[in-house]
Amino acid sequence: MMQQQVAQYINKEKLFSQEEKVLVALSGGADSVALLRILLSLGYTCEAAHCNFRLRGEESNRDETFVRNLCQSLAVKLHITHFNTQAYAVEKHISIEMAARELRYNWFSEVREQSNCSVIAVAHHQDDSVETMLLNLIRGTGINGLLGIRPKNGNIVRPLLCVNRSEIITYLKQIEQAYVTDSTNLQDEYTRNKIRLNLIPLMQGINPSIKESLARTSNYLNEVAKIYAKGIDEGKKRVLTEEGILINSLLNEASPQTLLYEILTPLGFNSAQVEDVFQSLSGQAGKLFISNEWRVIKDRELLLIESTANQDKATPPTLTFEEKEYTPDFVIPHERGIACFDADKLKRPLSIRKWRQGDTFVPFGMEGKKLVSNYLTDRKLSIAVKEQQWVLCSDEKIAWLIGERTDNRFRIDDATKRIIIVTFN
Template sequence: MLFKFQKHLSENLPFLREKKLLLAISGGIDSIVLAQLLRQSGYAVSLAHCNFNLRGSESDGDEQFVRNFAAENNLEVFVTHFDTERFAQDNKLSIQLAARQLRYIWFHQLLEENNLDFILTAHHLDDNLETFLINFTRGTGLEGLTGIPVQNDKIVRPLLKFSREEIQNFASENKIEWREDSSNASDKYLRNKLRHDIVPILKSLNSSFLNSFQDTLSHLNQSKSLAEDASVLVYKQVVTEKENQKFFRLFDLKRLPNYEAYLFEWLRPFGFTAWKDISNLTEAQSGKFILSDKFRLLKDRDFLILEPILEKDERIYEIEDDAGIDFPIKLKLETVFQSDKTSNPAAIYVDKEKLKFPLTVRKWQEGDYFCPAGIDGKKKVSKYFKDEKFSLSEKENTWLLVSDQEIVWIIGKRQDRRFYSKNNTTPILKIALL
């Protein structure tokens, strides 16, 4: 296995040579074997061990074993302790996901603080198969069936070509000692159930099953590459980008065969994973939306609009007499002698004596109303938004200029007639949106 490993690194991961490597080591057979292979191949490697405090004295025994291994082989070792259960509870995560987040945050900190180049993990071919089956049983797209990547930015997995059997044989032949994690024998987790019950059956049906699986992964990754190329070309025909928003034209989108697949591929990098919800949104009424952690996908008439979720600004900003304001929007106040009769939505002319300072700038609230020109009485701001076909994001980003609880201006859109200046008005105040 040593020669095969060295050949694999030379042909497929040549960039690791002469780099400073950080190996995630648990004390189990996979990471210990990888450490030995790297050491015997002349790579500069440091070790990083996480004590998750989940198995009592067994976790402490793993830590001491790794410390001893590092000392015996003259390797630098970093060790940290986590209160994994508390972190999982506080962040509403499973124990497995909590442990994963904790260790990778720490690994990347170690890279930065110690000027190291790459994180190495000991994932192998059987791990890849189990991950494939987990995704398959839960339902997934092509992305979930292409396996664990050999490299993901700073994370590299040199053992992905090697089976668990090869690793065990190498350990046996070289009399390598390791720690056995008792949780691996439990069927509490889906991965272990697949490992103990399903994978042996699959291997018994085909003696070359793992080789066939590798070939399948290769084919799927090639198909994925073709799909990604097509996705880039079609994207330009369907999507318009404006500032921090992406507009998906539904007419052009629905003309595509299998348009849901394109849409899912474009949205997946933004954290959207629910195929059915995304597909249903294309037929939903305007105003409906779905959310990922950081983005919103909104149906607005003939478009789907992708935009970041912004924290709603509920604050009220005051404007003193003629002072103007620079944040959250920029308004300039200027006393003038006459109104400009040209239509300009970015400026209004008001009777200054009808204003009560300080003026305020705020977002609209339920129940707000104003008195627009051309109609008798008043009109709810929400009704104005609906009549003008404002999208949800346009509503959220519209500011009001208010005087003593009365709306003076839906800024940049519509002025309230109660504050109009007349020919004989003195003084006239010009309020301009810059």
């Protein structure tokens, strides 16, 4: 019987134990209803959680009523919430599908903690895993995307991955258990539905057992992925530093582009972006690639990897100012963190800002102006260091590239009477 098959799968994958309480994500559809009934029949203690996304009008309310009645008849504690899914999607600039996913999983986590449940059981089954495998293949993916849906991800468990939808429907008929049908599952508006309703039937015309074949392939690739993951981890150790990726080390790897893909995709870069980054390795420094939360900068010897979260929150350096009379015996310090100026040549108040493209100054000891960008390039500073360069300004003129070089126009000379000593800590 299917209950025994699921019980064996739960034990084999070590999803949860008999002593643990399970929170079941209960939509009212056949899959989730079967999941709840099977877990209860196996003696597990369950609570249920239902989300009303307010997307299907009366049908959404129908689902909620069905779930309430089902849990009441089974003496199962039920948690229910309502979401304004469309408003959330607009606010976050994401699709309705993604909005519903974020909302439900965030709420499930809250309910799991409040109800003292160990895991959240969702009703993905073998057919869902095959659809995910094909969806990832169509979009473009690495080996992990071909593994389908995994049985456990943190506190999320999927006990029904060992059975298919046909087996689930047969089981519900045998125990005479009703369920509801989401009408959107019968429409091919969404990509996953197109795969379910159009692509898989077409493939079954070629191979009637295509779903079983893909499921076996996924299981085989799961074993291959363990070897692959070990090789990737070893490669990362050889090429990664605290700042980013050593370009020459990466290029010496057996499959540099694959290793680059596995480093960057967890940071939100897609396969096309990874291709662009890889192509930039033989080009000049300076190219910038951005994901939602990270950026990669092609420097001379490194691919710099930086979080974009604090890019606009950089704190200006703390400077201390000391003004005093100038005497001939004063020795100008040659430390990078100290700058000395003729106090009468400076216009107050002084200001601190990041340097900008087009900024110029007259480097100490020179007469002509020089672009700050050219000066920093000549110093062979990395792009990341260049971006963090602050300047001390007198009116609109740069008096000091802080920590680098002062401007010759504000130097101490024989006519100087008072000086300002600026210290950067």
